[in-house]
Every structure is written in C-alpha cells, then in structure tokens.
Amino acid sequence: MNSFFNKNGPLISTYFIIAIVFWLIFLIIIPQLYMLDLSFRPNLPPLLRGGPDDVHTLVHYKHFIFGSETSADAYNYVDIGVFLNTIFTAIMVTIINLCFCYPIAFYMAKVAKPNSARLLIVALIIPFWINELLRSFALRILFAGEGVINNILIGTGLIDAGINFIALDIALYTGLTYAYILLMIFPLYNAIESLDTNQLEAAKDLGSSTIRTHWRIVIPHAKAGIASGCTMVFMLTAGALATPVVLSSPNTYWFTQLIYQWFNMNDNWSRGSAYSILLLSVSVIFVLLMMRLFKVKIGEIVR
Amino acid sequence: MSADVELQNISVTFGSFYAAKNVSVKIKQGEFFSFLGPSGCGKTTLLRAISGFLDPSEGKVLIGGQDMAGIGPNKRPTSLIFQNLALFPLMTVADNIAFSLEVRGTGKIERRKRADELLELIALSGQGDKKVHELSGGQRQRVAIARALAIEPEVLLLDEPLSALDLKLRQKMRTELRAIQKRVGITFIYITHDQGEALTMSDRVAVMNEGELEQVGLCDDVYDYPNTPFVATFVGENNPFYAKVLSINKNEVKVESQGNTFVATAGKINENQNHSFTIGDEVIMFIRPESIFIKNENNKLDNNFSASVNTIEFEGNLKNIYLKINSNMDVRFSVPNAVDTSELSSNKDVELTFSSKKAVVLPKGSLAVD
Numbered sequence: 001m002n003s004f005f006n007k008n009g010p011l012i013s014t015y016f017i018i019a020i021v022f023w024l025i026f027l028i029i030i031p032q033l034y035m036l037d038l039s040f041r042p043n044l045p046p047l048l049r050g051g052p053d054d055v056h057t058l059v060h061y062k063h064f065i066f067g068s069e070t071s072a073d074a075y076n077y078v079d080i081g082v083f084l085n086t087i088f089t090a091i092m093v094t095i096i097n098l099c100f101c102y103p104i105a106f107y108m109a110k111v112a113k114p115n116s117a118r119l120l121i122v123a124l125i126i127p128f129w130i131n132e133l134l135r136s137f138a139l140r141i142l143f144a145g146e147g148v149i150n151n152i153l154i155g156t157g158l159i160d161a162g163i164n165f166i167a168l169d170i171a172l173y174t175g176l177t178y179a180y181i182l183l184m185i186f187p188l189y190n191a192i193e194s195l196d197t198n199q200l201e202a203a204k205d206l207g208s209s210t211i212r213t214h215w216r217i218v219i220p221h222a223k224a225g226i227a228s229g230c231t232m233v234f235m236l237t238a239g240a241l242a243t244p245v246v247l248s249s250p251n252t253y254w255f256t257q258l259i260y261q262w263f264n265m266n267d268n269w270s271r272g273s274a275y276s277i278l279l280l281s282v283s284v285i286f287v288l289l290m291m292r293l294f295k296v297k298i299g300e301i302v303r
Numbered sequence: 304m305s306a307d308v309e310l311q312n313i314s315v316t317f318g319s320f321y322a323a324k325n326v327s328v329k330i331k332q333g334e335f336f337s338f339l340g341p342s343g344c345g346k347t348t349l350l351r352a353i354s355g356f357l358d359p360s361e362g363k364v365l366i367g368g369q370d371m372a373g374i375g376p377n378k379r380p381t382s383l384i385f386q387n388l389a390l391f392p393l394m395t396v397a398d399n400i401a402f403s404l405e406v407r408g409t410g411k412i413e414r415r416k417r418a419d420e421l422l423e424l425i426a427l428s429g430q431g432d433k434k435v436h437e438l439s440g441g442q443r444q445r446v447a448i449a450r451a452l453a454i455e456p457e458v459l460l461l462d463e464p465l466s467a468l469d470l471k472l473r474q475k476m477r478t479e480l481r482a483i484q485k486r487v488g489i490t491f492i493y494i495t496h497d498q499g500e501a502l503t504m505s506d507r508v509a510v511m512n513e514g515e516l517e518q519v520g521l522c523d524d525v526y527d528y529p530n531t532p533f534v535a536t537f538v539g540e541n542n543p544f545y546a547k548v549l550s551i552n553k554n555e556v557k558v559e560s561q562g563n564t565f566v567a568t569a570g571k572i573n574e575n576q577n578h579s580f581t582i583g584d585e586v587i588m589f590i591r592p593e594s595i596f597i598k599n600e601n602n603k604l605d606n607n608f609s610a611s612v613n614t615i616e617f618e619g620n621l622k623n624i625y626l627k628i629n630s631n632m633d634v635r636f637s638v639p640n641a642v643d644t645s646e647l648s649s650n651k652d653v654e655l656t657f658s659s660k661k662a663v664v665l666p667k668g669s670l671a672v673d
Contacts, residue, residue, distance in 0.1 A: 198389035201356060206403035206454060207377045216402075220393045 039274035060274030079258060079275075086255035087282060089169075090238040093176045097184045097233050098226065100177065105188035106218065110197060128182060136175050136246035143171035143247075167249045175247040180236045184229040191225025192218060224300040231287045238283055255279055305489040306367030306380060306457035307332040308353060313362035315348050315514075322348040323359070324514040330492060330507075335484050337493040337501040340511035341537065341671065346494045347462060348514075353492065354383045354460050366458060382456035384464045388447040390435045396446055397422070397431030403454040421449040424486070441472045448483060458490045465500060477503050498538045502526065510534045512671070529663060535589040537671035542595070542634050544588040546664070548580045556580055556664045558588055561628050563608040567662030586664050592623065594661035595636035598654040606657050610634055612647045626653070 005013045040056045048054065064083075067076030108117045127135070142148045143165035150162035165171045195218060203213040219226070244254030259279070262272035291298065308330040315323040323345040330336045338346040351357040353364055355376035364371040371379060382403075391399050398405075400421050401414035409417075415431070422428050425445035427438075435443060444464060451459055461480075465473045481504050484491045495501050501508045502522045509519040510533070518530040529535035536543065546560035557566050567588050580586065596602050610626035613633075622644055626634045636655065638644065647653060 196387065196389060198385045198387055199391060201376070202383070202385060202389035202391075203402070205354060205356075205376045205381075205383045206450070207406045208402070209377075209406070212406060216394075216405075217391060 035273040036277060038270050039277050041270050043268045043270045060271045061278075063271065064275065064278060082253045082258055083255050083278070085252070086238055086279075087286075089172070089176070090234050091286075093173060093237045094230050094234045096173065097177050097181060098230060101181060101184040101188055101229070102226075105185050106192050106214075108185075109189050109193040110195070110200065124182060124185065132179060133242045133246065135178070136243045139171060139175045139178070140166075140246055143174070166247065169249055169252060171247045172244060172249070172252065175243045176237050176240060179240060179243050180233045183232040183236065187225040187228040187232070188222060189225075191222035191228075195221045223294045224296045227290050227294040227296045227300075231290055234286055234290075235283045238279060305333045307334075308458055308490060308492065309363075309365040309368075310349065310353070311363040311365065313349065313352060313359045313364065315345070315352060315357065316360045321345075321514045323352070326362070326511075326514075326516050328509055328516060328519055330490060333488055333490055335481065335491045335493065335504055335506045337495060337505040337508045338511055339495055339498055339501040339508050339538070341496055344511040345514035346496075346511050349511075350383070350460050350462055350492065350494050353458070354381050355379045356383075380457040381460055382451035382454055382458075383460045384447050384451050384462065386462045386464060386466060388443055388464065390443060390447055390450070392435050394435070395431065396427070396433050396435060396438065399435065399446060400431075400449045400453050402450065407454075417453060418449075421453055424452075424483070425449045440468050441476060444468065444476055445479070448480070452483075452487060456489065458492060459484075461491065461493045463495050463497075466495075466497070473500070480504060502538070508538075510538060512537070529589065529665070532587050532589070532665050532668040532670050535587075535663065535665060535670075540592050540635070540637075541589045542592065542636075543670060544590065544632075544634075545667075546586050546588050548582050548584040548586055548664075550582060551580055555659065556586070558586060558664060560588060561608075561632055563628075565606045565608075565662060566659040567606075567664045568660060580664070580666075585667050587667055588662055588664045590657050590662045592635050592637040595634070595655050595657045597638075598656040602656060604656040604658045606659055606662065607654065609652055609654050612649055612651050612653060614649065615644060615647060626655075 008016070039060055040058065041054060042057055042059060044051075044054060064076060064079055067073055067079070104120075108120055112120060130138075140147075144150070145162050145164060145166075147165075149165070150159075153159045154162065163170075199217055199221075200213060203217050208216070239256060240254070241256045241260060244252075245257060248254060255275070256279070259272050259275045262268045262275060310326050310328050310330075313323055313326045314321060326345075326349060338349060340346050348357065352359045353366075353371075355371065355374060355378075358372075366380060376383070391402065394402070397415060397418040400418040401409070404414045404417055418431055419428070422431055425448060427442060427445060427449075430438070430442070435446070438446065447464065448459075465476050465480075468476060477500060480491075484504075493501070493505065505522055507519065507521055508525055510517045510525060512533045518525055518534045520528075520530075525534060526538055529538065529541075532543065535541045544558075544560040544565070546558035546565070549557040549559050549564065551557075554568050555566055556568075557564060559565075565588060567590075596604070598604075598607060608628065610628045611630065613625040613627050616623040616625065617640075618637075620640055621637045622640060622642070623635055623637045624644065624647060626636070628634055
C-alpha cells in the first residue's frame with residue numbers, strides 16, 4: 001500500500017482507490033446483493049414491504065421450476081424451455097462465432113501485411129459505431145420475407161419462393177453472431193499475434209500441414225484468448241435483449257425477455273431478480289467450465 | 304543421404320531493391336558451407352530461397368540436381384534451424400524432436416524411440432520429458448538440431464543459430480556443430496555475420512555484400528587471398544594502404560603509398576586468373592596486423608616503412624599497436640601478449656617490416672564498414 005502511494009503520488013493514488021472502491025461497491029456489489037436479497041422475497045405492494053409478510057422465501061425459484069400453482073403442468077415447461085433454449089442458442093452462437101472469427105483473427109495477426117491488417121480492424125470496428133438496435137433492424141430488413149436477400153435470391157433464380165429467415169431463426173443466429181464479433185476477434189487476435197511467426201515456419205519446414213500446425217501450435221498457444229473470447233461472447237449473447245427482441249421468430253423467446261417482462265410489464269421485481277440470478281449463475285458456471293476445459297487460469301483470460 | 308545444392312543466377316527483389324543479385328554457387332554434397340556477410344547482405348534471403356519460404360524472382364535452386372521451383376518448405380529435403388530456434392514451448396523436448404515424425408503419422412512408440420536416439424546423439428539422454436524452458440541455452444540449441452535432424456534431411460540449413468549464446472558457449476557449440484556434421488555426414492549450409500564462426504567450422508565460405516557474392520572459396524584462401532577490398536576488410540582485420548601502381552612483374556606489383564615503395568602479390572581471383580593492373584592505377588594494398596613486425600637485426604623482410612606510435616591497446620592474447628604514417632594515415636599491427644612493448648611509447652618513431660607474400664594489392668573498391 002505504501003509503495004503504491006510512493007509510486008503514484010498521493011493525488012493519483014487517492015483517485016484510484018476512490019474510483020475503484022466506488023465502482024466495486026456501489027455499482028457492482030450493492031446492486032447485486034440487493035437483487036440477490038430481493039429474489040428471495042415475496043412480491044409485495046410497497047405498503048407491506050418491511051412488514052410481517054416480508055420474509056425470505058424460495059417462491060420465485062420454485063416458480064421457475066414448477067410454474068404457477070394454478071398451472072396443470074408438473075413443471076414450468078415454458079420458462080425452463082426458454083431458459084434452456086437461450087443457453088443452447090448462446091452456446092451455438094459462441095461456437096459459430098469462434099469458427100468464424102478464428103480464421104479472420106489469424107489472417108489479421110499472421111498473414112496480412114501490417115497496413116492491410118490495420119485497415120481490416122478499422123473495417124471491423126466502424127459498423128459498431130451504429131447501435132445494436134439499429135443494426136438488428138437493418139438485419140431484419142435484409143432477412144424479411146420480401147427483404148433484400150430474398151429478392152436477390154429470387155431475382156437470380158436460385159430459389160422460387162422466399163425463405164422465412166426469421167422463423168428459421170437464421171436471422172437471430174446471424175444477428176447474435178454479428179453483435180459480439182469484435183469481442184471474439186480481438187482476444188483471438190491478441191493471442192495469435194503474440195505467437196512467434198518462426199514457430200509457424202518451423203512447423204511447416206518440418207512437414208506439418210496447415211491444419212496440424214493450427215491444431216498443435218496455434219490453438220494451444222491461443223487457448224487463453226479462445227477462452228476469453230468464448231466467455232465474453234457467451235455471457236453477452238445469453239444476456240442480450242435488443243437483438244432477440246427484433247430478430248427472433250414470433251414463437252421464440254429469449255430468457256432476458258422474460259426477465260424484462262417480470263420487471264417492467266408485470267411489475268414483479270422479485271421474480272425478475274430471481275430469474276436474473278439464475279441466468280448469472282449459469283453464465284458463471286459456463287465460464288468456470290470453459291476455464292476447466294481449456295486449462296486456463298482467470299489471470300490468463302483477462303491478459 | 305546427403306545432397307548437393309546449386310544456386311543458379313538467383314535474384315530476389317523487393318520492389319526495386321535487390322536482396323540477392325545474380326547469385327550462383329555450387330555447394331557440394333556433405334560439405335559444411337557458410338554464407339558470411341554483414342546484416343542485410345542477403346544471406347538470410349538466400350537461405351529462405353533454399354528452404355522454400357521464399358521464391359526467387361529469378362534463377363533456380365537445385366537440390367540433389369532437382370529443380371525446387373514450386374516445391375514448398377514442407378516438401379523439400381531440407382531442414383531449417385532458426386535464429387531464435389523456434390522450439391515449441393508448449394511441447395516436451397521429446398515431442399519437439401519427434402514433431403516431424405508425428406506429422407508423418409509415425410506411431411507414438413516409434414517416435415519416442417527415435418527421439419531418444421537423437422537425444423543420445425546430442426548428449427541429452429533422459430531429458431525428453433522436460434519442457435523446453437527447463438533447458439539451458441546450449442541444450443535448447445542442441446534440441447533444435449535434433450529436431451531438424453529427425454526428418455533425416457539431406458541438407459541442414461542454419462540461420463545464425465549461435466548468435467544468442469554467450470561467447471564461451473558459442474565457441475563450444477562451434478566444435479559441437481562441426482562434430483555433429485561429421486557424424487551425420489549431410490550438407491550443412493550455415494549463415495553468419497561472425498567470420499570467426501564461419502572460418503572455424505566451414506569447409507568453404509561465401510562472402511556476401513549487398514546481395515552479391517564477393518568471393519567463394521576455402522577458408523584460408525579467402526583469408527589469405529581476398530578477392531575484393533570488401534572481403535579483405537570484412538574477413539579478419541586489415542590495413543588498407545591507398546596506393547599507385549609503379550611497375551608490374553608477373554604476380555608481383557610494385558606500388559607507392561605515402562612516399563613508401565612496397566612490393567606485393569596481386570590479389571587472385573582463382574588459381575589461374577589474377578587481377579590485371581596497368582602502371583598508374585589507383586589501388587589498395589592490404590596487409591594484416593599480424594603480418595607486420597618491428598624491424599630489427601633478426602627480422603628484416605622485403606617491405607619496410609616507418610611510422611610513429613599513437614596508442615597501444617591491450618586485448619588479452621594480443622596487443623594492438625596503432626601507428627600513424629606521416630601523421631595522417633592509420634596503421635595497426637598486433638603482437639602476441641608475450642612480446643615486450645615497453646619501448647614503444649607514444650609518438651616514438653618505429654621501423655616496421657612485412658613480407659611481400661603477405662601483402663595483397665586489389666583494385667579500388669568499397670571497404671567493409673566497421
């Protein structure tokens with residue numbers, strides 16, 4: 001602590017400490033703890049809060065699993081279905097994203113000349129100046145029944161009737177994959193870029209095929225970047241709201257939409273909190289699993 | 304198996320810049336051949352052209368008589384040792400060595416057996432399960448050699464692999480590399496800017512400058528009979544005397560420099576061909592520091608001059624004595640440490656002598672910049 005003060009001077013040190021403490025305590029810990037507590041409380045009108053009925057209860061978590069008491073089903077198939085579908089789709093989107101971004105990141109890091117790599121990075125970043133909602137609507141226009149893509153496909157005679165990209169969730173997958181592409185590319189790019197190019201040449205000189213070189217040299221080297229990109233993309237995809245609202249098919253629900261409904265439309269903050277906590281828990285478990293799978297430590301992921 | 308390597312009129316251009324310019328050389332089967340030159344002279348470019356990482360803009364690379372055009376580095380009978388070794392840090396030593404076999408689909412047991420054999424060759428038996436970072440610099444060096452030898456290449460290419468080592472280890476590795484080459488008997492092509500390295504290890508050297516071959520020959524020939532002023536000054540130390548040709552007699556040229564007259568052999572291109580001079584030509588005469596002696600009763604050779612002592616520099620085994628002729632031209636000579644130099648104080652005039660057989664006259668040209 002003393003050396004920290006000596007190194008940065010009193011003014012900067014104090015600023016850092018206040019900023020970090022404020023960020024951690026007021027913006028992360030207190031709201032999350034409040035939500036956690038709220039998720040274990042019944043949904044009461046304001047007048048009854050803090051009264052004798054305001055006790056800790058598992059009612060909202062029970063609701064997620066068993067559904068409302070008036071329901072005839074044994075389990076809450078609808079909510080559990082939405083939840084599982086969200087997690088499954090997020091995992092699929094993460095995998096698609098990884099497969100899609102790895103070649104691009106490798107190209108930028110090792111193949112392209114510095115100038116064209118920079119140009120490519122700019123080309124990747126600029127579309128993200130447009131906000132997520134607008135980008136989603138733009139994709140909706142592209143993928144609509146009489147949208148640009150269908151018109152082109154029909155116009156060129158490749159298909160006879162328009163494809164319903166929205167109902168097939170193609171639009172949703174595309175939108176979600178595109179939404180967080182940078183968060184996959186940059187960790188991958190950073191990781192691959194730090195690989196000594198001589199290692200690639202050495203592998204090639206020893207007779208290695210391109211695929212083997214990637215499998216044995218590049219991917220093991222970049223695994224921290226892969227884990228980092230996958231966790232970020234997964235978390236943000238599972239927690240996305242705007243893209244699924246705009247692009248999902250009418251009968252597909254995203255779990256965040258349920259959370260949104262409990263908070264806003266049904267005015268049931270406790271249940272919304274419980275659902276949020278569920279999503280957060282699964283996301284954290286996913287991150288821990290990824291780290292286990294890739295044998296990376298948390299310090300390597302954020303590097 | 305070992306193969307010869309032939310470069311036929313190789314040129315490599317980057318835009319309008321010639322990294323290599325019309326290089327032709329024949330490297331014999333089983334030879335230890337070095338390309339020697341300052342950084343940026345194009346030697347690494349040539350090595351990359353031989354290994355297949357770079358296509359020459361013009362010319363051909365023949366290995367074992369076969370044209371290598373269109374054959375990638377993974378298909379050539381060559382193996383390259385990188386300057387930074389490029390060992391795979393996430394694999395064990397044995398996996399590194401056997402990587403080329405893994406690539407070829409050799410089974411695990413067979414791979415391990417071969418790795419152990421090679422570890423024995425490089426005197427690292429039993430270290431196969433270590434990670435690369437657990438080895439010392441010299442050990443890593445040897446692992447890189449073993450990895451390159453595992454595919455049984457016909458030609459081993461080495462890109463300044465010793466440059467990262469400290470002096471003692473570097474000297475030890477020179478001997479070791481030479482011994483390994485003798486044992487495996489394949490062609491070694493070595494790239495270095497260190498003339499000591501090139502001269503101690505190689506059968507023949509090619510001296511390069513600015514993308515062009517200056518001279519190819521046996522080590523002592525290149526040292527004793529440099530072909531160009533660049534070679535004369537890049538390989539070893541040399542004193543250039545800017546001079547004018549006075550007379551010519553067969554291989555001997557009489558020149559005048561700073562008021563002194565010297566006789567020297569004309570530099571030769573090869574056995575039969577000498578540089579030809581005419582009287583009055585502007586030339587440079589080179590005489591090496593170790594060929595100049597203090598003149599006395601017992602030591603009197605056919606060339607003599609006088610100069611004044613400037614400074615004496617102690618270099619361990621040698622003492623370098625810096626002189627001035629007519630107080631404007633620098634000359635340096637060196638004597639073994641054992642020689643008593645107490646009489647040579649600053650500004651004292653001394654008489655010096657050297658043999659015409661050790662002096663070489665060459666046409667004027669650019670020197671290697673120190």
